[in-house]
Amino acid sequence: MLTETALAKGAETHVPVLSFRGISKTFPGVRALDGVELDLFAGQVTALIGENGAGKSTVVKILTGIYQPDGGTILVNGVETRFLTAQAAAEAGVTAIHQETVLFDELTVAENIFIGHAPRTRFGLIDASAMEAEAKRLLASIGADLDPRIRLRELGIASKHLVAIARALSIDASVVIMDEPTAALSHKEIHELYDLVEKLKAQGKAILFISHKFDEIFRIADRWTVFRDGQFVGSGRIADVTEGRLVQLMVGREVDKIYPKRPARIGPPVLTVAGYCHPTEFEDIGFTLHQGEILGFYGLVGAGRSEVMQALFGITRPSKGACRIDDRVLVLRSTADAIAAGIVYVPEDRGRQGAVKGLPIFQNVTLPSLEKTSRAGFLRLAEEFRMTRDYTSRLDLRAASLDQDVGLLSGGNQQKVVIAKWLATKPRVIILDEPTKGIDIGSKAAVHDFMSELAAQGLAVIMVSSEIPEVLGMSDRVIVMREGRIAAEFQGGSMTPENLVRAAAGIEGEAA
Amino acid sequence: MTATSTSIRGREIPDRLVPGWKRALKSWETLLFVVAVAIFIANSLASPYFLDPWNLSDASFNFTEKAIIAFAMAMLIIAGEIDLSVAAIIALASTAMGMAMTAGAPVPVLVLIGLATGLICGAFNGFLVAGLGLPSIVVTIGTMSLFRGLAYIVLGDGAFTGYPDAFGWFGQGYVWWVFSFELVLFVVMAIVFGILLHATDFGRRVYVIGNNATAARFSGVRVDRIRFILFLLTGLMSGIAAICLTSRLGSTRPSIATGFELEVVTMVVLGGVNILGGSGSIPGVVIAALVMGLVTFGLGLLNVPGIVMSIIIGALLISVIALPRLWKMART
Structure with missing residues (x-):
């Protein structure tokens, strides 16, 4: 061959x-x-x-x-x-074609291929006609029939990949x-990409x-x-x-046994999700979450886990499906609705979605609970400091003062502030999205420890994580998602690293 | 700060390390206040007429109308938005009042129409920004032309004159001694907005949105509702300013209040509000209004022409904003 x-x-x-x-x-x-x-x-x-x-x-x-x-x-x-x-x-x-190709939407195909090394005329200006002719030749060599003068934004993701590859060829990589x-290609496009890889090899x-x-x-x-x-x-x-x-x-x-998971007393169902669909991100998601349970969500990046969680938190709206707490049907129009229903979400993107950098710790913690600390809409700082001290001390927060800018804390301590913020709302369901991503080992242990304690106190916990040891070490049950759907669910003895990886990568069916 | 001992012990985290008054002493507002006092002293030395209470009271008219809009604008800018249509709202509200006056409406109705026009214009801006998610700078540049254009269509080259005498009280009347209605309104609004921004849940959320609107939404803050309310407030304050200004001038021309929006924004920025949102205070804006008023008045007493005044205000703004940056650069 x-x-x-x-x-x-x-x-x-x-x-x-x-x-x-x-x-x-x-x-x-x-x-x-x-x-x-x-x-x-x-x-x-x-x-x-x-x-x-x-x-x-x-x-x-x-x-x-x-x-x-x-x-x-x-x-x-x-x-x-x-x-x-x-x-x-x-x-x-060396040239790279990324998951989301870094190209320029407002430039033409030819300009994208030759940016930084365009052919020049005698006067040092870009020789547009030479550039377009060369671009056409390169594209033809990989079997791509694209007009070099078209703007990139008018192309689909597969065609953009072709442009990126033509660019790679143009610098003689x-x-x-x-x-x-x-990652973002359809079945047919994937096969075209395989052909292209063969050409590059040749x-x-x-x-x-x-x-x-x-x-x-x-x-x-x-x-x-x-x-x-x-x-x-x-x-x-x-x-x-x-x-x-x-x-x-x-x-x-071997999965380390260092996780502080306590034997859980799993209670009655708290959250029931049925037939949750989203036009582009996920389909037919259904599961039940029990009191005192830690439910792990494993999957590859882009499997749609965060998107499901954000729909449950009222950030996006599902196109179909129902969600109930106890036996009450929830209509989640906004995050405020979710919080009122007792569902809170610790986001993966802590810097952008979790902590409000630039504001002090106490203002971050009391933000969703101002109704409790204030009287008739007027702030009561003493109450705010008390609430903040209450919850941050439980999490062993390390900071110079409660008035310190959250942006000055380490990643792990920022995460503690975000968790403290949600605990202060006295939630029923807490969703943690990659809760220990990018934080130091000490804080990681504190977060794990606390997660266990919360479950033991009867909270229902969902943990989205891409770290297998964490998922296996902390969860009572694991749901694996793949390409926007629930691929498998594991419990007890079937919760093995191999099973999780196979389900997430979709090996089961196709593999020989 | 040497707080290492506290952080090692953990748990025992103090509320604050720097007491509030110490922080206030080092603040922008304090520096600006010193500038205001210096200008006050310089003015009283430069002109013998400056210290006359009636003259000072008269001088307040050149900032009160802008300042009451600046309070609402400060909140809007802290929340990361801006409204450049405020002067055009004044023109449209004044025109609406003029039409009502021509139709024989009594003074209370004129006032209501002024307020209502401001609210409607604010609601329109708010709907475009908060409801449709359009960028406020583009929206309000658009409505700036739109609102004033409407005033021009109604009035052309003409003017509404002949407002009833009772209507003149809002711009020319005195509550007590040298204290005009506008000056009292300025003080009352400073207190109201100061409390709203600094002592309520609403004000807290305004800061949060300005620092990180995404995190605000992820924390249950109804971001768009607050943005809408802020545009409504700015519209309302523009309506109130329209009543005062129309009453003071006694007439409505379509060019009324031209250029106010930039002076209002200047006042807000001079007051220490971050033009990118997230920080600033009402006391800062109050002092900035006084500084601008004092400079304009002082230069007026010295017969400095208006064009030179605007040069000085511009130079003041730039130097006041550049100084902290230069200070930082010099230290590193």
Whole structure:
């Protein structure tokens, strides 16, 4: 097959086009990459596989010159190189096609392809006709029939991908990164993309293919590399590996028993959701949440988990379906309605949706409870401080004063302020969306501990999380979502890492 | 701040580290107040007529009408919106009153029509911004032309004159001694808006929206309702200003109050309100109104022509905004 010829071509040199040797990258509190290895060969597709947080996007950012590694070396054709800027990476022949392609909507197809390196006339002006002719040639070479003069915003996502690929070809890239390129594509478009990947391989490009979908990986990749928690786990030829083996490598560890989950006394149903639909985000969502229960929602990024939760919190409205608390049917027109019904939501995007940076801690905490602290609409600061002290002390908040700007706190303490804000409303159902994402280990433990305590006190808790250890360690029951639908539900002994990953990636049905 | 000892112990978090009065001392408002006092002293040295109570009372007319709009505008800007149609609302409200007056309406009806026109215009702005989600700067640039255009259609080159004598009280009358109705209105409105912004749930939510409207919505704040109310308030205050101004001038021309919107915004920004929203105070706007009034009056006594005055006001605004930034740059 094509793979054989490509391998033969690669075998002539034996030197990878691009290699990572012991690359590390540390962010405050997080070791994103810890001495990882990665080899990309000419004319071959290498699949990079790992859970959310394994370090895949950090690799992409280092390859494109956005991040600098703290340690290790990058070799280009065997020569040590540093990608100090995005420009340097592009000059070294690395180009990336992202999940949401970064292109310019208001420019034409040809302008997008040639931005930064457009052909010039004698006078140094952009040679529009040469540019359009060249763009047409590039697009034709990948079998794309697009008018180079059309504005990008008039194109669909699949056509935008084609433009991005043409751009990659225009700078004569030797390494093409495809970061979940099929995430937003239809079935037919995906197959067209596969054909294109074959064409790029035939041209001798080294392709780094990042995907969560195993059917894709087995269809087009020649080699695999697995990362777990920022560490290199293994690599090899796709022909020599099975899906089961890859899942095992991805998940790897025994799930730690450090989670402070207490045995739950699960009470009567509190929240019942039936047939929840949204025109674009999710379909036919139904589940029951009980008092004292922690219900985990697992899935890949973009599976629609947050969208369901935001509909339950009154941010968006479902097109169909019903939601009941106890036996009362809820009509959620706004977040205020949800809060009044006892449903609160700790958002994933803490900086934008959770905390009001610029305002002090106490004003953040009392915001949804002003009716309680105020009298006849007039603020009573003493009451506000009392309520704030009440709830923040339970969460072990660390701050200089309750009057301190929330924006000056660490991520973990900001999260505690957001949780305190909701507890002060005395909710029945608390939804936590990626509650420990990007916060330090100490605060993480405090949040887990508190979550357990809340459930023990009879609150019903929904936890959306992409971290398998967290989901398994904290939940009484796990719902896995995939592509806007509930894919599976696990409880007790069936709650294993393998089952969760398989359900989220959709392996069950299609896999052999 | 060396609060490390408290943060290590945890739990024992104090309410505040800096007492309120200490913070107030370092505030923008205090600096502005010092500027106001300096201008006051400079004026009294420059002209022997300045310290006359009647002269001072007269001088207040050049800021009171703008200031009462500025209070509502300050809340709107703190919430991250703006209304540039306020002067046009005055023109339209004044025209509506003129039409009613021509039809023989009594004074109370004129007042009601002025207020109602302001409210309707504010509701229209509010509907476009809060209801349809359009950007307020574009909406109110549009309604600025629209409202004033309506006044021009009605009046053309003409004017409404001959308002009843009793109507003159709002712009020319005195409540007690040198205290005019407008000056008393200014003080009352300063107190009302000061309480509304600084001591109520509503005011708190205005700050929250200005700092982060998304997080406000995710915290159960009815963001659009509050935005709508703020436009309504600004419209209402413009209606009140229209009554005072029409009464003071005794006539309505379609060009009435031209350029007021920029002076109102200048007053608000000079008062320390962040033009991007999220912070500012009513006391700041009150002092800014006094500063602008004092400068205009002082220069008037020295026979400085109006064009030079606007240059000075502009220079004052820019320097007052640039100073803190320059100060910061010099320190780093």
